[in-house]
Amino acid sequence: MENISIVKQHEGHSLGSYRWSNNNLICNLQMEPLVYIDYETHDYNLHFNFGLQNNTEQAEQVTITMLQTNKPVPQIIWQSGSPNHRFTKSSLIIEPIPEGYKFDINIPSYGVIYLSNTMWSPLTPINQRFHELEKTNLLESIKYGLSANQQDLLAYKLFEKRDLSRPLICISSGSHPAEGDTIATIAIAEWLTTSGHQYTDIFDIIIVPILNPDGFIIGTNGCNTNGINFFWEFLNNEPEICPEAYYFWEFLKEFPPNVYIDFHSYSTQGKSKTFGPYVKPSALYCGSSVKDAAQKLARSLQTIPGSKAQTMFSPSSMPHKITQEFNTITFAKYHLHQRMGESGMRETALLTIQKIMDAIDPSQLQDQILSPYGSLNKTIIDNFFQKCFIGRYYLPKAIKKVLGF
Ligand SMILES: [Zn+2]
16 A cells, blocks of 8 residues: 555564555564473464554555464554554454454554554663663663673662672563563662662662563564574573573572562463463472472462462473572562553552562571572482472373374
C-alpha cells in the first residue's frame, strides 16, 4: 500500500514477512530459534513490534492480520508515538480468526504509530533512568562486560565496599527483551534510593536491569544476537557466542549473591498464567541453615495474594547453575503479568522484594556468605543427593526420548 509504509529502522523492531492486500497488512512473526534443552522445548516467538507511517494528508485505516497457529491471542495491543517511549495500552479490539487474529487501526494524517502485542519497554529510557538515579543517588554503575554487539553490560550497586557481615541480594531483569520486566528493576531502584533506603543499611544490593541489551536493539523475544536464550541455556563458558552469560558469571564470581531474584513477565498468555516465583526444591541447597532460609523466603513470597509458585529444575538454566556454584537462594524467575498493568507490575515487584528482605535472617546466611562457592565446599552427601534428585527427575524424560515418545 503506497499511502502507508512500515517503519523498520528502530530499536526493538520485530516483524517477519508481510504482504499488503488493499488496506490489509498480513504479517508473520519474526522468528528466532526454539530452545531445545533439558528435554524441554521453549518457544519465545510470540511478539511483534513495528511502526506504521501514513504518508498522506488523510487519515488512513489499516487492518492488520497476524498469522499464527497454536499460540495465545493477545488481549491487548500496546502502542506508542515513538519507539523510544514505553508502549501504552490501546483500546484496539482484537478479533481471533482461524489463521491468527486481526485488528483495525487508524493512522492520522502524516502520523506514525508503533504497535506491539507486548508492553514494550525500550532500552534507551531504561538506561537513561538508571543514569539519572546514578547521578542523584547512592547507586553506582559497574560495567561488567560487553555484549556480542559491543553494548555495555551494566550492573548498579547500592554499597561502597562489600560488607561480609551483610547478605548480598542481586536483582535482575531484561533477559527476555519483549517481556517488559524492567519495570520491576526500575521500581525497585527508585524505591531503594528513596523511601526504601533503610534496607541498604541491612543488605548489600546489586541491580542488573538489562541482562540482554542486544536483544532490546534487534527485537528478539528471548535470545541474544547469536540465537542463544541464555536464561534456559546458560553458556557461561562460551564467551564467543554468549558473552552476556560469560561476563555475568564472572561478575557473580566477584560478587556471589546470597539471594537472587530475576524478574520476567507473562504477556500474551492471558488467564492461563498466574504471576509468582519459580521455587527450587530445598534438596538443591547445601547446609541446613540455607535450606531453612530458602524455605522461609519461599513461604513469605507465597503470602502475596493471588500469586502461585512453580517448581523449577532445568539443570542448564542460569538459576540452577548459580545455586550449584554459589549455593544462592534463587527466585528466578519471578514472573509478573502484564495484565496487572504498569502500576500493578511495579507494586508487585516492590512487594516481592520487601517480602524477601523482611524474611531474611542474616545470621542464617553466614556460612553462605563466608564460603560462597566452589564444588569443594559441598559435602559428598549433598553432591550425591543433588545428583540423584536431578537424575530421578530427568531419567524418565531421557528414557522417553530414547524410546521415541
Ligand atoms: Zn522471560
